[in-house]
Amino acid sequence: MAEIVLLEPDTVLADLYIKAFIHQGHSVRRSVSAQDAVFLVDEKLPDIVIVELQLVAHSGIEFLYELRSYSEWQEIPIVIHSCIPPTEFTNSVKLLRDKLGVQKYLYKPQTSLQTLLRSITEVVSPDEVLHQTAEIYMDNDSPRYPIPMSVVTFNQPI
């Protein structure tokens, strides 16, 4: 089971996600701001960080830059779980995948709790995942499919 740092500004949504994570056996620490999330990661290294990009003051992207600027945090798996559709990052796949080491991009309004929980398992313990579902993989900078999708998986490791 995973040690999760959840960067989610909305209290109501955060409580719901935390309940689902705990029900699944994960342990969660939650932050509302980029700065606090850095402190949480520093306090204890998580197995995965789940990030909303729309935050007050510093954005989720700024947090990711900050996180990846420390050599000891290069390997922490990152999942973006955001209200911003991935279509807006069509031209930034390389940045998200290679520079910021994002492993999945989940579009919040179209990602069920089940998909979120499954994505955590896939990222943290890929061996446990027996069945690959119909997710769309992006192999290179020219995706085979247009981007309007709820789950984008970057299949190259960091």
Added chain:
Amino acid sequence: MSEAKIHPVLIGMAGTGVQTEKLFLSLAEQMKLPLLQILKQAELGVLIGNSTEHLKQVHVNADVALKLIDGYLLSMRLASEEAYAIEQEAVSLSSVLYDTAQQLHPIAELYGVKLELTLNGKYGPVTAHRQGLQSALVSLGYALIEALPASNAPQLKLELAAHRCRYGIVAGLYADVDRLTAEALRQGRRLFGDTRQPLPALSHSGGAGVFVADAILNAIGARLKVSHHNKRSGLGAVLQANPQLQLV
């Protein structure tokens, strides 16, 4: 085309149309949040089976969404009416603030925000459109309640209060958010509808409640203003005292 050939009324209408569209976009973006909360509550209810608690939260979130839509519709209706048709009346600020607190209480509780109602001082009645003023304050309240926990405020307290200022009487909502400035509001007014976070220093969402309140207050001849009360920053409606009952 020369500028002289464009009738001023048409220029005005075009301006209003753009603002209307931007307000609608802002509202649509904002609606994602309560609907998403409802969706996740329903999913979690199925996943862990505690449906009663989740149904209560669904009720609160649906109420927020509906009131915000109502506020938007009211602003549209008021904006389309002639100024003389808007029923300005002598309104008791205390009663408006009290009713606003009542309406905001469930969502404040859900977000863990403590609401404080301060009714110190005698302000007498103000001239306002009661429904519009109340709807504007409720919309503002939703925006601030949702924003407060996300902004790492030292205290999760929101104060509903009124005070006198050089422009008149300000009725508003105040919290420990020092990043809420007049410049941030000005910038937000320019950006709303065009960007996802027009008030990035205050809210992680679109903050549509602020702009719905702004539209309502504009339509009823009041103004939304950043103000300060008891060392807290906030947003308030600037109102004028009603002279009708002042001698009684």
